[in-house]
Amino acid sequence: MSDTLRPEDQxxxxxxxxxxxxxxxxxxxxxxxxLFSGPINSIGTIVAIGIIVWLLPGILExxxxxxxxxxxxxxGDGSITRKDxxxxxxxxxxxxxxxxxxxxxxxxxxLIYGFYGSDGSIWRPTIAFVGLLLAIAPLLxxxxxxxxxxxxxxxxxxxxxxxxxxxxxxxxxxxxxFYGLIVAILPLLxxxMxxxxxxxxxxxxxxLFIAFLLFDAILDTLLGFSIWNTLLGPxxxxxxxxxxxxxxxxxxxxxxxxxxxxxxxxxxVLSLPIGVVLALGRxxxxxxxxxxxxxxxxxxxxxxxxxxxxxxxxxxxxFFPEGIELDKLVRALVVVVAFSAAYMAEVVxxxxxxxxxxxxxxxxxxxxxxxxxMYLIILPQALKIVIPxxxxxxxxxxxxxxxxxxxxxxxxxxxxxxxxxxxxxIGLAREAYVFVGVVYFIFCFSMSRYSIWLEEKLNTGHKR
Amino acid sequence: xxxxxxxxxxxxxxxxxxAAANATTLEDVVARGELICGVSTGVAGFAAPDDQxxxxxxxxxxxxxxxxxxxxxxxxxKYVPTxxxxxxxxxxxxxxDMLSRVTTWTFSRDVGLGFEFVGVNYYDxxxxxxxxxxxxxxxxxxxxxxxxxxxxxxxxxxxxxxxxANNMEYSAVNVETADESRxxxxxxxxDVYTTDSSALAAARSTFDDPSAHQILPEIISKExxxxxxxxGDAQWGDIVRWSFNAMVVxxxxxxxxxxxxDMKGSNDPEIQRLLGTDGDMGKQxxxxxxxxxxxxxxxxxxxxxxxxxxxxxxxxxxxxxxxQLWTKGGILYSPPMR
Numbered sequence: 097m098s099d100t101l102r103p104e105d106q107x108x109x110x111x112x113x114x115x116x117x118x119x120x121x122x123x124x125x126x127x128x129x130x131l132f133s134g135p136i137n138s139i140g141t142i143v144a145i146g147i148i149v150w151l152l153p154g155i156l157e158x159x160x161x162x163x164x165x166x167x168x169x170x171x172g173d174g175s176i177t178r179k180d181x182x183x184x185x186x187x188x189x190x191x192x193x194x195x196x197x198x199x200x201x202x203x204x205x206x207l208i209y210g211f212y213g214s215d216g217s218i219w220r221p222t223i224a225f226v227g228l229l230l231a232i233a234p235l236l237x238x239x240x241x242x243x244x245x246x247x248x249x250x251x252x253x254x255x256x257x258x259x260x261x262x263x264x265x266x267x268x269x270x271x272x273x274f275y276g277l278i279v280a281i282l283p284l285l286x287x288x289m290x291x292x293x294x295x296x297x298x299x300x301x302x303x304l305f306i307a308f309l310l311f312d313a314i315l316d317t318l319l320g321f322s323i324w325n326t327l328l329g330p331x332x333x334x335x336x337x338x339x340x341x342x343x344x345x346x347x348x349x350x351x352x353x354x355x356x357x358x359x360x361x362x363x364x365v366l367s368l369p370i371g372v373v374l375a376l377g378r379x380x381x382x383x384x385x386x387x388x389x390x391x392x393x394x395x396x397x398x399x400x401x402x403x404x405x406x407x408x409x410x411x412x413x414x415f416f417p418e419g420i421e422l423d424k425l426v427r428a429l430v431v432v433v434a435f436s437a438a439y440m441a442e443v444v445x446x447x448x449x450x451x452x453x454x455x456x457x458x459x460x461x462x463x464x465x466x467x468x469x470m471y472l473i474i475l476p477q478a479l480k481i482v483i484p485x486x487x488x489x490x491x492x493x494x495x496x497x498x499x500x501x502x503x504x505x506x507x508x509x510x511x512x513x514x515x516x517x518x519x520x521x522i523g524l525a526r527e528a529y530v531f532v533g534v535v536y537f538i539f540c541f542s543m544s545r546y547s548i549w550l551e552e553k554l555n556t557g558h559k560r
Numbered sequence: 561x562x563x564x565x566x567x568x569x570x571x572x573x574x575x576x577x578x579a580a581a582n583a584t585t586l587e588d589v590v591a592r593g594e595l596i597c598g599v600s601t602g603v604a605g606f607a608a609p610d611d612q613x614x615x616x617x618x619x620x621x622x623x624x625x626x627x628x629x630x631x632x633x634x635x636x637x638k639y640v641p642t643x644x645x646x647x648x649x650x651x652x653x654x655x656x657d658m659l660s661r662v663t664t665w666t667f668s669r670d671v672g673l674g675f676e677f678v679g680v681n682y683y684d685x686x687x688x689x690x691x692x693x694x695x696x697x698x699x700x701x702x703x704x705x706x707x708x709x710x711x712x713x714x715x716x717x718x719x720x721x722x723x724x725a726n727n728m729e730y731s732a733v734n735v736e737t738a739d740e741s742r743x744x745x746x747x748x749x750x751d752v753y754t755t756d757s758s759a760l761a762a763a764r765s766t767f768d769d770p771s772a773h774q775i776l777p778e779i780i781s782k783e784x785x786x787x788x789x790x791x792g793d794a795q796w797g798d799i800v801r802w803s804f805n806a807m808v809v810x811x812x813x814x815x816x817x818x819x820x821x822d823m824k825g826s827n828d829p830e831i832q833r834l835l836g837t838d839g840d841m842g843k844q845x846x847x848x849x850x851x852x853x854x855x856x857x858x859x860x861x862x863x864x865x866x867x868x869x870x871x872x873x874x875x876x877x878x879x880x881x882x883x884q885l886w887t888k889g890g891i892l893y894s895p896p897m898r
Contacts, residue, residue, distance in 0.1 A: 176611075177875070178766070191768040202611050211613045348640060410646050413653030424655075504601060504641040504650075514609050514641075516739070517602030519875040523766040525739040 159530070162194025166201060176202055177520035192523075199524045200531050203515045207531070210351015210506055217345065221354045224260040227253055228361070236546065251278070254365075256339075261350070261358070263342035273309070276302045284467060347425040351506040353535060355425075359497040359507070360539075363432045364490050370433065371440025372479075376470060378445055389441070396438035401499055404431045409503035428500045436493045443485040447478030480554050487547035491540045508532055585657055585789070585796035586630065586846055594636050597623035598656035601641045604762045605870035605878070606662050606682070615639045621865040622660040622681055622787050622804055624858065629803040629851040634858035648673055651790060658800055660787040664714075669788075678801035680786040681862075683882040683891060685779035686718050687757035689764060692774050694751060699778035703728040708741045708750035710734075715755055718781040738763070756783055762876045799845055806852035808894035809834055810861035812885055817860040820853060833897050841897065862892070 115121075119128060131141040164181040173179065181196035205213045209221055231253035234246040255271065280302040283295040308323075316322035350358065377389030396404070408427040416422070451474055459469030479486070501510040512528035515521055589595050599607040599619055607617040624634035642650045642661060650656045652674070663669070664684075665677040690696050699722075709716050711734045723730050733750045735741045742763050745753040753760065757775060764770045787804065789797050810816070813831050815823045824835050832838035835856075836849035845851065859865060866883065870876040884890025 185768075187769075189769045206609065206611075206613050211609070214613045346638070348638060406645070410649040413649060413655055416653070501601075502643055503646060504643050506601075506641065510601070514602040517604050518608040518610060519604045519762070519765075519869075520611070522604055522762060522875065523739075523742065 158194050160194075163197055164194065165197045175520070178522070178524055195527050195530070196524050197527060197531075199515060199521050199527050203511070203521075206352060206515065207508060207511050208353045210355055210511060211349040212345060212351070212354065214349065217343065220260045220263075220342070220345075224257050225354075225357070227256060227260070228357070259339050259342065261345070261354075262347070263344040273306070276305065347423050350425065352511045353508045355500075355505065356494075356497050356507045358425075359429060359432055359500065360494040362429050363436050363493045363497070366433045367436035367440045367489070367493065368486065370437035372444050372475065374437060374441035375444035375448060378441065379448055392434075393438045393441050396435055397442070401431070401435050401496055402502060404435060405499060405503050407431075424503065425505060428503060428505060432493070432497065432500075435496075436489060439489050439492075440486065443482050443489055444478065446485060447480075447482035448474065450481050451478050483547055483551050483554070487543055491543050494539060494543070495536065508535060585793050586799060589630055589657055593631065594638050595623060595627040595630065595658075596638045596640060596656045597626070598642045598647055598650050598659040598661060599623065599639050600661035601643055603662050603759075605758070605874065605876040607639075607660075616869065618681060618865055618869045619660045619662060619787075621807075621859050621869070622800075623658070625803045625807055625855045626658065626800050628854040628858045629806070629845075629847055630799060632848065632854050634854075648675070651675065651788070654790075657796070658787055658789045662785045663788060665784045665786050665788075674791040675788045676791055676797045677786050677788045678797050679804045680784040681804060682758065682785045684756045684758050684783035684785055685882075686715055686754060686781040686783065687760050687779050688776040689745070689753045689760045689773055690751060690776060692772050696774075696776070699776045699780070700726060700728075702730065702752060704730070705752045706731050706733055706750040707752045707754055708733045708735055708744045709754055710738065710741060711736065714781070719754055722780045742766075758870065758876070758878055761878050762870075765875050765877045795846060799847065802841075802845060803851075803855055805894040805897075806834060806855050807859065807862040807865065808885075808892060809897050810852070810856045811863040812887065812894070815856055815861060817857060817864055820856045824853070830897055 116125075119125060132138045169176055169180060176198060178192075178196055178199070179190075181192055181198055182190040183193050185191045185193070200207065205218065209218055212218065212221055227249075230246060231250040234240045234243045235250055240246060255275070276298065279295060280299040283292045283299055312323050374389050374393055377385045378393065380386045380389070405428060408431045409424065412422065412427060455473060455477065456469070459473040462469075464472065498507050498509045500507055501513070506514060509532050512532050513525075516523070516525050516528050583591070597620075599615060602608045603617070603619075605617055607615060607619040610616050620639070623637045623639070627637045628634040640650065640656050642656070642659070647659055647661060647663065648669075651659050660681075662682070662684075663677075665680060669675055670677050688699050688702065690702075696702065702723075707719060707730050709719055709732050716732075716734075719730070719732070730752075733744055735744055738755065738759060741753055741755065744750055745763075746767065753763070755763075757779060760775050764773050764775065767773060787800055789800055809830070810820075813823075813828065813834065815831060815834070820835070823831055824837055826832065826835075829838065833841055835853045836842055836851065840849070842849040842851045848854075860868070863880075863885075866878075866880065867873065870878045872879060880888075880890060882890050883892055886893040
């Protein structure tokens with residue numbers, strides 16, 4: 097191709113535009129470019145097609161054509177079991193020809209909700225899930241209708257979710273603790289928010305308040321005397337409960353996809369802010385802070401998640417005083433959050449180090465405080481760079497949630513495995529695993545596509 | 561109001577329950593109104609959630625029996641699934657009141673770990689399954705065979721010991737899970753499938769043609785499976801032991817879930833003592849007089865429980881074998897109720 101322009105081009109077309117050669121457009125052009133662009137690619141394409149043609153018919157036959165989908169009592173023995181999937185083969189034996197999806201059909205409720213349904217309150221996690229979608233929509237996309245209202249809803253959602261799923265009575269005091277933290281952090285981040293002066297007081301008082309409660313609880317455990325219970329407790333205002341009391345559903349009944357999402361969401365939502373703080377701490381100039389962050393990150397990264405889960409599940413209960421136990425799910429959540437936060441911290445540190453020194457110096461030159469320079473200048477750029485790494489961590493975390501299986505919590509995989517240990521369904525492990533695999537794929541693939549979309553959206557031309 | 565630290569710190573559903581430090585397990589269970597029973601994460605016929613999400617199986621029936629005896633209601637049980645690795649910690653730390661999860665009674669667990677096995681609800685043992693086409697009738701003919709065995713289990717050690725003791729060679733196909741064993745065996749990757757004989761029977765029942773496979777008569781290990789409690793609370797151990805024994809005695813005496821009400825009028829003194837119409841056995845245990853009546857009317861006797869979950873009419877299809885009453889050729893034997 098020549099660099100000099102022909103006169104007719106400069107003039108805007110003396111000759112009529114000609115159609116591109118047929119081999120570069122349409123399906124032919126696409127195939128040429130994407131599948132057969134060179135000898136190696138052509139061989140690869142042919143091999144891949146060969147493998148697909150070789151495997152696909154068998155897979156389709158097993159999963160769809162020969163499969164049994166709907167649970168009907170085909171053999172008329174009064175119950176729906178794996179026997180209803182059996183068909184007679186050539187040798188006259190009753191055998192499984194294709195997949196027996198009846199397992200998934202019959203166990204659907206358990207696979208999704210665990211044992212939650214035994215109380216007849218499936219509607220609660222269902223509503224919580226719909227709420228989750230409404231709450232994360234405005235956080236993920238900025239062109240959502242009613243975004244402002246939904247953001248407020250997202251702010252209230254964690255509390256609503258705990259109330260819906262766990263039930264029990266939520267009193268004002270618990271709500272205060274729950275939201276005090278968020279309210280305390282807000283004025284640190286936004287210096288132009290209305291009522292900042294008042295909120296700053298919350299920021300100052302909140303740590304004292306929590307320290308008091310912890311001290312009080314220790315006092316209560318050791319001496320059986322609690323300042324809170326004797327002095328402040330009787331005040332009627334604490335008894336006010338903003339939401340009606342629901343029947344308590346103990347966490348040992350949580351399971352299935354619901355548990356996977358709970359662990360995944362809690363891990364994702366908490367690990368990012370904690371990870372950012374750890375990453376900043378690791379680059380801090382204060383030796384004590386830096387040392388603490390380094391020790392935490394390196395300890396957690398140096399130990400496999402399974403080990404940490406085992407420790408939380410097996411060793412912690414032995415350390416607690418007799419009669420005191422911490423819910424198994426909460427122990428698992430703490431471990432998952434700590435684990436993913438340590439990894440997140442390293443991802444974010446990568447982003448922080450990629451920001452040129454000039455940006456830090458510029459922020460200092462503007463006389464911004466440390467937190468403001470981070471919040472306004474450094475972190476927006478750093479986090480944008482590491483979006484793929486962050487989402488990668490999230491996807492890894494979501495898949496790691498299934499390790500809670502080894503401490504006896506039944507996530508979706510645990511439920512599926514429990515289902516195939518029942519006498520009625522023995523031997524259908526393949527169906528169970530395929531189903532769980534598909535569910536995981538849907539979640540992880542969506543996350544990965546969202547991350548690509550977000551990168552495109554935030555691309556301001558500094559892409560390296 | 562009572563503030564829970566857990567609720568405060570994590571804002572989630574946390575049970576930070578400070579029970580009175582010196583309460584006995586019985587007092588705890590009665591105060592709680594619920595028995596917390598550690599069970600397995602799923603073993604066909606022994607403990608597995610059914611399609612409605614209710615746990616069922618012979619191990620579950622032991623939990624139900626204890627709940628019936630203590631609380632008068634077999635349904636007041638909270639089942640905590642425990643893996644084989646964390647089961648003992650769960651019991652030790654007081655997270656569960658008892659374990660009933662296919663746990664083999666061994667010296668080291670009984671003595672070294674500080675537990676008390678209170679009985680045997682299933683006598684198991686490691687066996688071998690082979691295709692009939694192989695023409696093998698005894699495990700002693702297995703020299704040179706390929707064996708599918710789960711790694712990291714006592715099964716693996718027993719297998720090695722047995723073959724060495726009999727001067728035989730074998731090559732092992734190591735697999736991780738029971739499902740994998742099954743697949744490997746069916747696809748012909750190994751000639752022999754070895755694990756506990758109850759699991760062999762359960763696996764065989766799902767084969768396309770169960771009659772083409774045979775479980776060899778040799779049982780090469782003793783696996784007495786039973787419920788266990790913590791050392792140091794003898795009263796609680798007694799309650800669990802006799803709740804189970806009541807099921808065995810009931811079978812011996814022909815008391816079933818169906819006829820237990822009629823049996824209350826029986827003239828047999830042991831039945832009278834069992835059902836609480838005579839004597840004060842309930843009181844001695846710290847329970848109500850009709851504790852065993854509740855067990856039998858709500859859970860059934862041992863034989864009923866066996867037939868309901870793992871007997872020949874279930875998909876598992878196990879013979880009573882060793883688990884038959886001592887009077888009928890088995891070794892199931894309860895000390896007398898007197």
